[in-house]
Amino acid sequence: MPGVGDTYELHDHERVAVTALTPELLEVEAEWGAAEHRPLAHVHAAQDERFVVHEGELTIDAGGQRRTLRAGDTADVARGTPHRMWNSGTTPARATWQIRPALRTADFWTAVDAARRTRPTDAHGMLTPVAAAPLLHEYRTEFALALPAPVRAPAMTALRVAARLRGY
Numbered sequence: 001m002p003g004v005g006d007t008y009e010l011h012d013h014e015r016v017a018v019t020a021l022t023p024e025l026l027e028v029e030a031e032w033g034a035a036e037h038r039p040l041a042h043v044h045a046a047q048d049e050r051f052v053v054h055e056g057e058l059t060i061d062a063g064g065q066r067r068t069l070r071a072g073d074t075a076d077v078a079r080g081t082p083h084r085m086w087n088s089g090t091t092p093a094r095a096t097w098q099i100r101p102a103l104r105t106a107d108f109w110t111a112v113d114a115a116r117r118t119r120p121t122d123a124h125g126m127l128t129p130v131a132a133a134p135l136l137h138e139y140r141t142e143f144a145l146a147l148p149a150p151v152r153a154p155a156m157t158a159l160r161v162a163a164r165l166r167g168y
Helices: 105-115 129-138 149-165
Strands: 007-011 014-021 026-032 048-055 057-062 065-070 074-077 083-087 093-100
Touching: 007 105, 014 105, 026 083, 048 057, 048 065, 057 074, 057 093, 065 074, 105 129, 129 149
Parallel strands: none
Antiparallel strands: 007 014, 014 026, 026 093, 048 074, 048 093, 057 065, 057 083
16 A cells, blocks of 8 residues: 555656655655656546646646746646646756645556566656556546547557557
8 A cells, every 4th residue: 555655666767755645635756857758648637736846847738838847836737637747957857746636646656666667668667558558547537648538448448458468
């Protein structure tokens, strides 16, 4: 069971350490390494996020707007808003990241961290789409790729079938 003090590597350039975990709040200290990697846009249907940057530079695409955040800046992402965030600087970026309500996000991160050790990843240490498909299905309330609705269901079904054939 996830708890305060747990650390998760979500890919080679993103690490989070849990500082608070209640049903209402998951708070982590997050670090993004300097990298050219930009994650896929995603959405949280029932959760709001808040980022407070302490060091470095993060760029966020949210709701069709792009902003670069530096130490002291904050960003709020309302539930249902497609977004992605990455380190756009040349040094590590650190921020406090809050997710409300917590739902099963820490469980999702536990599963991602563990799967990275046994399933295929891309050049940045992110699970490949097929390797991630079972997790994306199980934790779809917490995390969904920001794909158009008519595409999302068939794409996820095809990925889950491929994952099942590979034994994930």
